[in-house]
Amino acid sequence: MGRWEPGAAGRLREAALALYLERGFEQTMVANIAERAGVTARTFFRHFADKREVLFDASAELEEKSLAALEAAPAMASTLDLVAAALDATVDILGGDRVLARKRHTVIMANPDLRERELIKIAHMSAALADGLRRRGIGDTEASLAAEAGTAVYRVAYEQWVYAADDLDLRDAIRRSFAQLRTLTA
Amino acid sequence: MGRWEPGAAGRLREAALALYLERGFEQTMVANIAERAGVTARTFFRHFADKREVLFDASAELEEKSLAALEAAPAMASTLDLVAAALDATVDILGGDRVLARKRHTVIMANPDLRERELIKIAHMSAALADGLRRRGIGDTEASLAAEAGTAVYRVAYEQWVYAADDLDLRDAIRRSFAQLRTLTA
DNA sequence: CGCGTTGATGTCATCAGGTGACATCATCGT
DNA sequence: ACGATGATGTCACCTGATGACATCAACGCG
Structure with missing residues (x-):
């Protein structure tokens, strides 16, 4: 056209x-x-x-996918499991090309303005997840905390995955990170 | 002069x-x-x-105080307790004038650029806390997770405090928020 | 086939954020 | 009294960002 x-x-x-x-x-x-x-x-x-936005316009898709996964999650799952299921859905988008992921991550970490943009995207995702949890009847504070904790776990795992020397699987990294959070707060 | x-x-x-x-x-x-x-x-x-920075140049002081509190914390404290102690030290600065805090928070929440700046300040604080934990011999992932979880707890509590109808104490809000995280991951 | 519509792009003008270079001048120490 | 100091003013300039308007290939329709 x-x-x-x-x-x-x-x-x-x-x-x-x-x-x-x-x-x-x-x-x-x-x-x-x-x-x-x-x-x-x-x-x-x-x-x-x-x-900045030229590096971040996939975030809308991430949010859609994770919210969809949240809706589809089993009704009896615990709050944190719901968050885990939602975040797991993003792995299909982010966890494929690690070379590209590393490039992008390198650029973002090298510049505060880009880092800011990334943080607000994550915060937006977290707020959306918290809303999704509330729609499932979960209390206000619990929803916020779970979403924030979940994205924190995800961030830590993602960074480990990006910089791992061997062929780490992003899903495994996230699972281990969640387990460690549980240990931490025990 | x-x-x-x-x-x-x-x-x-x-x-x-x-x-x-x-x-x-x-x-x-x-x-x-x-x-x-x-x-x-x-x-x-x-x-x-x-x-933007004109609203955020107190953050350096916050970081100093919380790091100092982290150094001073008892040696046998758990990782999450260390983070809690560090963050508690910031209450003296932030928890005083709630009218001012509300004004500032209102302005920041009304604008994405300001929100971005706030998020990177928090992220910086979190990274500093994680470093402090590592200097105490705590493992890499555990340090990051604890710092991230701690700041998440703090954020949730702070927002509740700012908008509370009654005379909420910021320290109490933080304590309750920490307890709820523990429940969540139990 | 010719023609008007459509939508992505180009062009131009303009503004606000931000920075470097240099001038100014009250205060301070000697 | 005088030179150093340091905060501020002044000026020039670049870049990011936006609005208004022009352009023109492809498409659909009579």
Whole structure:
């Protein structure tokens, strides 16, 4: 429907990650990304709200999938098991390409602005999970705590997975992290 | 030592919070804040790294105090008790003026950019606590998990305290929140 | 086939956040 | 009295971000 090469958003995503890796986030100008993707800077901002968002627009999908898993979870599961089931659903999206995950993680950790964006995405997910738990009749505080604790467990496990020397499975890492939280609070 | 009214930083802090409350964060320009504080915009950026930081520069003090409390904690305490002791030390700073806390919290929650900044401050504190735990010989994963769980507990309790209708004590809220986490993972 | 619609993109103008370089000047120590 | 100090002002400039309007290939329809 357009006269230009299709897939501008994808090209912008790739270009951005590559440039952020090569010269760093701050040293990369939006014009650079756009140029590499064969569009103008104005077009970048039509696809992504800002310079950071280009690394995070998969988060909506993550939230959908985990909420769906939460709905589908058995009725008699414990609160923490519900959270675990919801978060497990994201592994299909995130746990596949570890090389890509490492690149992305490296870039994000190298820049506070990107880290901020990541944190608010996680917080958004946590709030959504807490809401889902409340819809299942779980109390307010318990829902918030479970969602927060669950995402914390996930974060710790994810980082271990990304940097693991051997072929760690993300699901295993998450399971072990959950077990350790239980030990910790025992 | 200057020819101008002293306390520019404090005036900027007050002016910023007031304006963010009155017209919102985005609608407030740095020039507005500076004007109300009787300085120029350039001076604002000499005191605060950016427009958001003006609400968060107490976080360094929080981190110091909580780390100090962590050092001072008894040697035989459990990991989670160590975190609890560290976080308890911040109550002296945050738990005093609830009216101010509510204003600040309202402003922050109303704006995603400010929320991002708050989250990274908390994450920084959590990382510092985890480091402190590791210096006490606690394992890597356990340290991270305990710090993350502890700050999560704190966040939930803090929000309850801020919005409580009656005269809730922040310390009590935190204690109860910790207890609930223990129940949750039991 | 010709034509109007559609939607993604380009172009241009403009603003606000943020920074570097240099000037200014009250206060302090000598 | 005078030079050092340090906070502030002034100016120039870059980049991120947004609104308004123009452009033009593909599509559907008569």
